[in-house]
Amino acid sequence: MGHLHTHTHKSKKDKNLLISILLNIVITVAQIIGGVLSGSLALLSDALHNFSDVLSLIVSYIASKLAKKKASTDKTFGYKRAEILAAFVNACTLVIVAVLLIIEAIKRFKNPEEIESGLVIWLSFIAIIANGASVLLLRADSKNNINIKSAYVHLLTDMLASVAVLIGGLLMKFYEVYWVDSVLTFLIAIYLIWVGFSLLKTSTRILMLFTPEHINMEKVVAAVNNIPKVNKLHHVHIWGLNDDEFHLEAHLDFTEDITVSEFDVILDKIEVLLRDDFKINHITIQPEFNKQDEKEIIIQD
Known part of the structure; x- marks a missing residue:
C-alpha cells in the first residue's frame, strides 16, 4: 500500500472572507432601503443578490x-x-x-413604474466599490479553491449587476426609459444561471466521486503499465477529495x-509519475501476482 499526500494553505483566506461578509451586509441593508424608497426593482434585485452573497460568504467561511x-x-x-458542499450550496x-x-x-x-433614479445611481456606485474590494480580496484564493471560487463568483456577478443597475439608473435619469430596469434585471438573472450552473456541475462531479476532468484514466494506466515488472494496473478508482487532493486506488498485477x-x-516510481504527470497526490496500491481476478481497468464493485 502506498500513500502520498500534499497540502496547500491560504493564511489570509478566512480574514478576507470576514471582511467581505461585513462589506456585503452594509451594501445589502443600504440597497434594500434604497430600493424601497426609489421603487427600483433592479436595486432590490441587486440587494437580494447581495443578501445571497452574505449567506454564501458565511457558508464559505464556516466550511473553510x-x-x-x-x-x-x-x-x-x-x-x-x-x-x-459549500460550493454546491452556493x-x-x-x-x-x-x-x-x-x-x-x-x-x-408588463407594469413599469417610475423610479427615483438619483438614489439608484448613488447606491449602485457604492455597491460597485464595495463589491470590487471584496472581489480583489478573494481573487487569488478563488483560483485554487472551489469554495472560495463560489463566493468569488457571487461577488463578481453582483459587482457586474451593480454596474448594470448604474447604467440603468443613468438611462432612467436622462431619458426616462423605465422599462430598462426590468430588462437589466432579466439579463443579470440569465448571467447568474450561467455561472451558477457551471459551479454546480463542477461541485457535483467532485461530490459524486467522478474522475477529475484533468485526468485521463487510460493514460494513467498506460503510463504505470510501462514501468518494468508491472503487468497491469486494474480495478482503478480515481477521484478528487477536494480542490487539491486527488486520490487513486487500484490493484497492481506484477509479472513476477x-x-x-x-x-x-x-x-516510489509510480508515486513520482502520478504526482508529476497527473497531479495525483494520494495513492493506494494493492500488489498482486498470479491472482485469479478480473483485470479490467474499471470493475463495478
Missing part, C-alpha cells in the same frame, strides 16, 4: 474553518469536503435567486513474484 479540523477515527477524512442559491429575479422582472416589465522491498522501489 471546518476543512481545517483534524481527522478522527469516525471522520477519517476530517471535514475536507465541507468546502465542496451554486444552488445563485440559480434559485436568478429564477426569482426573472419572475419579478417579467412582472415589472517480487519482494516487499522491490515493491517499495516500484511504488
Whole structure:
C-alpha cells in the first residue's frame, strides 16, 4: 500500500472572507432601503443578490474553518469536503435567486413604474466599490479553491449587476426609459444561471466521486503499465477529495513474484509519475501476482 499526500494553505483566506461578509451586509441593508424608497426593482434585485452573497460568504467561511479540523477515527477524512458542499450550496442559491429575479422582472416589465433614479445611481456606485474590494480580496484564493471560487463568483456577478443597475439608473435619469430596469434585471438573472450552473456541475462531479476532468484514466494506466515488472494496473478508482487532493486506488498485477522491498522501489516510481504527470497526490496500491481476478481497468464493485 502506498500513500502520498500534499497540502496547500491560504493564511489570509478566512480574514478576507470576514471582511467581505461585513462589506456585503452594509451594501445589502443600504440597497434594500434604497430600493424601497426609489421603487427600483433592479436595486432590490441587486440587494437580494447581495443578501445571497452574505449567506454564501458565511457558508464559505464556516466550511473553510471546518476543512481545517483534524481527522478522527469516525471522520477519517476530517471535514475536507465541507468546502465542496459549500460550493454546491452556493451554486444552488445563485440559480434559485436568478429564477426569482426573472419572475419579478417579467412582472415589472408588463407594469413599469417610475423610479427615483438619483438614489439608484448613488447606491449602485457604492455597491460597485464595495463589491470590487471584496472581489480583489478573494481573487487569488478563488483560483485554487472551489469554495472560495463560489463566493468569488457571487461577488463578481453582483459587482457586474451593480454596474448594470448604474447604467440603468443613468438611462432612467436622462431619458426616462423605465422599462430598462426590468430588462437589466432579466439579463443579470440569465448571467447568474450561467455561472451558477457551471459551479454546480463542477461541485457535483467532485461530490459524486467522478474522475477529475484533468485526468485521463487510460493514460494513467498506460503510463504505470510501462514501468518494468508491472503487468497491469486494474480495478482503478480515481477521484478528487477536494480542490487539491486527488486520490487513486487500484490493484497492481506484477509479472513476477517480487519482494516487499522491490515493491517499495516500484511504488516510489509510480508515486513520482502520478504526482508529476497527473497531479495525483494520494495513492493506494494493492500488489498482486498470479491472482485469479478480473483485470479490467474499471470493475463495478
